[in-house]
Structures are given as C-alpha cells and as structure tokens.
Amino acid sequence: MRRSNFLKIFIALLFVTVGSYLVPIAPAATVGPVTDPIGVVKIGKGEPIVIAWWFVVEGPDASLGIDTKRGVEIAVDDVGGKLLGHPIKLIGENSGCNAEGGVTAATKIAANKQVVAAIGSNCSSEAVPGAPILWKAGIPTVSPSNTAPILTDPKRGPGYDGYLRTAHNDKVQGRVAAEFARKILKANKAATIHDGSPYAEQLAAVFAENFEKLGGKIVAREAISPTDTDMRPVLTRISLGVPDIIYYPIFIAAGGHVTRQAKEIGGLKNTALMGADGMFSPDFLRAAGPAALGMYHTSPDLSPEALGPRYVEFLKKHEKKYGEKPLAPFHAHAYDAAMMIFEAIKKVAKTDAAGNLYIGRKALRDALYATKNFKGLTGTLTCNQWGDCADPKIAVYQVVNTDPKTWNPGVNPKKIWTPYVKR
C-alpha cells in the first residue's frame, strides 16, 4: 500500500518535471481579458505579483549587490508593498559577478512562471549571457548597474529585446574619465588595465579611444584575470612607457591588488591611479589599504545637489531601515528600475470581475521601453529604442582618507569634478 503510494507520487512528480520541459514556453496566448503574442501572467485574487532580482549578494563584490537590493526593497516599501491591490513579492538569486553565476541565476528565475519582471544584473558579465535566458521566458529585466556599451548596442541581437537599464552607458563614463585625465590632470600618456570582463574591457577601450581623440597617447593596454594576485610583473611592464595615469576599471579584489602594488613599482611613483564605479565602495578601501590615498574614481554623482530633495528622503529611509549609509553607487538606480517596472505594470495590467490580475509579457516589455520623462531618483529617465534609460551624471572623485569608516561619497572620496553641471 505504502509502496504503491510512493510510486504514484513518483510518477506524478516525473510527469510534472518532464511536462514542464515539454510545454512550449508561453505561446501567443489569450488568458482572461488579455491577449499577448508572448504570454500572459495570471495572478489570482490576493496572490502576489512576483518580481525577481539577480544581484551579486555574496563574495568580494557583495557590496554592489546588497546596495542595489536595498534600493529595490525601499521602492517596494514606498508603494506600500502593494500594486493594484496585490502584494509585491520579491524573490532573488545571487549572480556572482561572473558569466556562470549570471546564467545560473537567470535560469532559476526563468523557470518560475509567475515572475513578471526582473531587476538585474549587477555586473555586465552576468547580463551578457543571462538577459537572453530571461527574455526567452518572456521576462523583461531592468539593470541598475550594468554599464557595458554592448548591452544596449544596436548590434546586440534580438535576445536582448527584453533588456533595459537605468545605469549609465560606459560610453559616457569612459569619456568623462578621459576628459578628466586629459584636461584636468593634463596627462599626456595613459595606460589601461582590464580583467577580461565585458564591463572592464569595453570601459577601458572607451577611455582609450577618447583619450587618444583628445590628443593623448596610450602607452599600454594590459589585461589581467580577475583571480590574479601578483600584479607586479604587469605593472613593471606598464612602467616601461612611463604613463602619467593608469586607468583600471576593474573590480574590488583585483583592483585592490593593483592599487597596493602600483605604489611598490619604482617607475610608477608619480603615476596617478584611476578606477571606476565597479570598485567605488568602502570595501575597496579595505582591499587597497593606505595605497588608495589620492586615487581617482569615476562614479555616478549621488549628491543631494545633483539629485534633489527626494534623494535626501531616500537616504533617511535607507539609514533607518539598514542602519548605515549606502554601500555602493547604484541603490538609486535600483530604486528607479523597480519604480519603472511598477509604473509599467500599472499601465498594462488588467483585472477581471473575479479580481484576478492579467499581465501581458510583450505589453509589459513595450510599456517599459515606452518610458518617457519618468521622474526617478537619478533624474528624468527616457528609454531609447535599445533600452538605455539613464540620465547620466558622472563625477570624478578622489580618495582623501583610507579608513573605510570614513566612506561618504562627496566628502571621502571627495567629489572634485562634475562635468555635467552646465556653467
């Protein structure tokens, strides 16, 4: 008796698992009052609207993921945890800041048919393979911190049709960094280092292109791998060209090694160091130690002067909820990404007489792309046809104190250049 029960359950489970693979993913469907070419999510009365995040919430770059996750959570709080009478349920996956982690997280989220939209990823290396997996399942994703140009490039391919971002495109960040190096620091020779990730490789390339355009000379284009620890040989090689500045838009662990070890190389004693938003975090000061003093960073400007009183209010909520200051520069972008999704859901969702909610997947994607003059925390967001929605304000910062406890963007690292302010 018992055995046959077990067998029945087993067979049933087998059917469910195999069946879920055989059923074609969301064909053109009409469910309730909504017809959609990709599929429709039906949310029963009182059931939650599921939004998934995929952020790097573990490992050396966890500060980036936790920061954005908090932005999303505050956005949910701000709409009272409810949308159109349904509670909002956040689920999430760690995406690891690498391609493998991105694929795993996206695959897990895509397997959940109730997920309406996703927020993520953090690192461009995750989004390159991950975003098409989500879009294949009809889930649009809005990234708060992917900045690699390829993700919103006209040549990106149809797999990315469901991809948007509230973060700046690195075409902007790389240009700001190059202008700063050339015009403010008066650097003539620059070197770049990337770690093979799409983010670092493309940002370093944009920097180099703009630096040369402004009349500078690139004396070394080097690369390392993210797990390297001994940077002295590659820095020695860079020192041959005697650069005035090294631009290494990489991540915290390797960036810390480069910063510490550059100071030890004889030929680089007078070379300025410059990083980017990927390591703009108190954790970086821990990784780089005293060597970080005087180093430059490009990062989105998140000062109240740039973002206005709404951001001050956000900071108060953040401090109250988590007991500390933001850990990385993308919480406001994450907040905007979440709000953009809520706005789009409000536009396209339909309710039937029984109180069930229906959301067309293609319709939601189109509504997101149609976002126009959206008043977000980071500015006025308007999405172009390739999913670039940001209102970028990139500033240059300089580290003035290497104690991680003094981390307070604007003061330390001190904001020293704001090219977007019209004078």
Place this chain on the structure above:
Amino acid sequence: MIAIQRTWWQKLSFVDLFLWAFRIAVIVVVIWGTVGTLTAGKYQREHWIFFIVFGLAQGGIYALIALGYTMVYGILRMINFAHGEVFMSGAYTAYFAAAALNNSGYLNRHPFISFLTLLAVAMSVSTGVAVLLERIAYRPLRHAPRLVPLITAIGASFFLQYTFRGLYGTGFKAYPEFEVLKGDWIVFGVPVLRTQVLVLVASVLMMVGLYAFVMRTKIGTAMRAVSEDMDAAALMGVNVDRVIAITFAVGGAMAGAAGILYAMVFKQVHFFMGFVPGIKAFTSAVLGGIGNIPGAMLGGMFLGLIESVGPALILDGLGIVAPYQLKDVIAFTMLVMVLIFRPSGILGERLAVKKA
C-alpha cells in the same frame, strides 16, 4: 610467423608524429618569441631582475604549499586536494590575530615578535586542520580504492571552504601593514621589495629545515621508509599511522607558513583564496616530480618564475598584446610540455611501474 622488417619511420605512429610536431612547434614558438623580445630591447637589465625576483617570491609560496602535496603523495599515493584549504585556514585565522595586534599597536612596536606570533598561529591552525583531515576523512579510507580518498579530498575541500564562509562571511579581510616591511632594500645594487626579501628568506629557510628534518632525523627516516614500502616499514616496527599523521602535520605547517607569507605580500584573505594557489602548487608538485621533496621546491620556484618572466619574455616577442592575461596559459603549457618530455616530472624518479 614471418617477421616483418620495418624501418624506423614505419614504426612511428600517428600519435608519436603529433607529439613530435607539438614539441617542435612549442620550442620554435618559445625561441621565436624570446629572440623577438630580446632583439627589440624593450626591457632593461633591471626589469628582468624585477621579473625574476617577483617570480621567485611567488614561487617560494607555491613551493611551500607544493611540499604538502608531494609529501602526502610520496607516502599515501593520494592527492590531497583539500591542501589549498589547509593553506587558507591558517592565513584566515591568523588574520584575527593580526587585527588584534594591530589594534593594540603592538604590531608595529614589535614587528618581529608579531610576525613570529602570526606565523605560529597560522602554522598551528593549518597543522591542526591537516591532522584532523587525515584522522577524520582519510584514515578510515586508507585501504579503499584509490579514487575514494581523492573524491573525499574534494569533498573535504568544499567542507573547509564553506565552513569558513559560514563562520566569517563571503567578503574578504585585509591584513594590516607592517611599517618595517614598507619600501625596499637594495640587494646587490637592485631595489627589492622588503616583503619579497622576507618571503624568499623565510621560504628558503623553511625548505632547508624541512629537508634536514626528512633526511637527518629518526622520524624523517621513518617517513622515507613508509614511503618506500608501507607494509615492510610496519613489519620493521614503524608506527605507520603516526608517521602518516606527522607527514600531514608537517605539510600543514608548511602551508600555514605559506599562508602568512602570502598575506604579507598580497594582504587580502577570503574563504576561496586557497583554490588558485592550491591548483598552482599542485601543478608545481607535478612539474618537479610528485613525491619528490626537492622536486616540489624546484617546481614551485620554476612555476613562479615562468609566470612572471614568461609573458614578457616569450609572448611579448610574438607581438601579443596584454601578455599577462595569458600567464596561466604559459604555466599550464609548461606543465603539458614537462609531462610529454618527462612524464615523471623534472626530478621525478622513474618509479612509476613499481608503485603506481
């Protein structure tokens, strides 16, 4: 039966031909690149000395870890894949001692005593972890088929990694700076980083000490006896269990010392830090001839050197941009080459038939 006379070229199989072509191709590429770099004259003499010193310092750390792999292999014929985690546990635990010493200001008042304290903490933690590992995970399986302890070792490696992750989180910790170790010393007219002098001296001292221990003491003799023939050694009155435990302990102590030296040079520690150095040290042990103690030392130094010098010397001359991205390619190509030319490693004894 008719004996068919074959000339030498008829005896060559396709595989032989391929291997010969591969050897020649690699040698041609290496020579081409080297000549290209040297004739370009881009690097000065002092740059080469820097590359060599960086490589030797890194190699010293690899060598110390590799000793643990090679000693365990010499005695048990198993690869202790959890050895990278033994290295990590020492370095990670000593971080807390370092932070405490730094907060009290003792670290920079008495740097030498502090360094010895950290060394003692790391070495004892790593030794403890290695001995427990042997007692709990490997001893019960000593007579199981060879694959079983290998898989167990991988499991133990995950267990240790995620134990540390659970205890101390996924972020990294950064060692404090020793003020005396900042800057460089002039050695033979060349500025050499102080940390690297420390690493080189300490690792060479450790290795000499270990070699003397194995060759000159009674326990060392027992270790060599067990490695030659475990059953015969047992019949001669050697306590095999004890000798194996001591082997693990000594290997663990070397890994702990390597952990502190690593922390002096690179500062960052985190729960996954043992993986890459572990793989590199294993490669060094195989390069030098696994089971052979001087081989592990040589292999470690060689691997460190080739990682540091190789990209500049070989790849630069071939016109490859950003050659340091490919340093692992060079390191592992070297491994493949050594295994093709000398399957038992550089100093490996040709004992394969008898023991394997």
